[in-house]
């Protein structure tokens with residue numbers, strides 16, 4: 357007799373295949389074959405640090421000095437000098453009192469939500485917050501109420517209804533690339549005696565670390581930063597008051613029952629921050645590339661959203677058409693993200709094009725030209 361799970365797996369795979377929602381990994385190629393993707397507009401390495409020689413050397417140096425593995429969870433013996441160095445650096449930059457490190461942003465967000473809330477809580481969040489936040493809230497048993505995306509009036513309405521609470525937003529939204537009105541949300545939270553939690557995964561390191569647009573303890577009671585995007589490496593941190601971090605260290609199961617971030621990776625993230633601090637030309641190169649992409653796309657008649665960040669969505673709507681455009685672009689040598697529901701709302705499937713500081717004007721030019729051609733050939737009026 358077939359195992360019941362075999363039936364479930366077969367049926368679900370067939371259904372996902374039939375509806376154009378089957379997600380599959382594709383090996384990233386580095387060859388000279390023309391079928392192999394050679395310009396990548398799909399990743400979150402916004403400053404191009406993931407393959408930098410300086411950071412490869414920092415990883416080697418970190419491994420030699422502090423070790424490649426942390427060997428245990430932070431509460432056993434996995435918390436060392438490299439972790440402390442990185443935590444202190446993050447506190448210095450953001451002004452938060454304390455910090456704790458995780459191996460990924462997903463586990464940082466999930467741990468934070470699951471540990472902070474219980475089934476008697478009501479949690480307010482932007483409609484488009486990341487899956488890791490939603491999963492953590494669901495695990496906690498708390499009631500999740502969501503305000504309209506980036507809509508201050510809608511947030512104010514929910515805060516008035518549920519005061520003395522917590523409001524959660526991303527700084528830069530991962531699939532739309534638009535920025536949250538952090539200052540207004542922060543003022544609103546203060547007015548309603550509520551905390552503001554900001555998932556800064558796509559903002560940290562891209563905006564000037566010490567500049568006025570950077571998120572700090574002044575606006576966010578709790579801030580989550582990740583190292584796998586602009587820092588080009590891996591891991592994440594929660595930043596907050598000493599009491600909040602003490603509480604999480606003592607109670608967060610993802611932290612207590614998991615091997616700590618490797619010290620080599622902690623030193624790498626520390627070095628990545630120092631590297632960004634010494635390289636103000638990188639964010640300005642990125643901004644130049646974003647502006648160029650937007651100008652060329654507009655000239656070519658491609659509709660853009662209001663996003664001014666490295667994340668530039670091209671909304672196509674239909675899942676299969678979105679996949680068809682992404683696959684055709686890949687054949688021409690351009691890898692772009694193809695995002696379907698449930699990651700984005702049904703009918704809002706999109707190409708997620710991400711610019712980085714290392715793209716050349718010629719590459720951006722070619723991408724836009726190919727994209728415009730494909731949209732015309734397939735008679736697609738993007739939204």
Ligand SMILES: Cc1ncc(COP(=O)(O)O)c(C=O)c1O
Pocket residue numbers: 459460461462463465486488526530555557558582583584591592
């Ligand atoms: C907004 C946001 N938060 C958190 C995460 C999770 O971070 P990580 O990739 O480090 O697990 C992501 C990852 O895509 C994200 O986009």
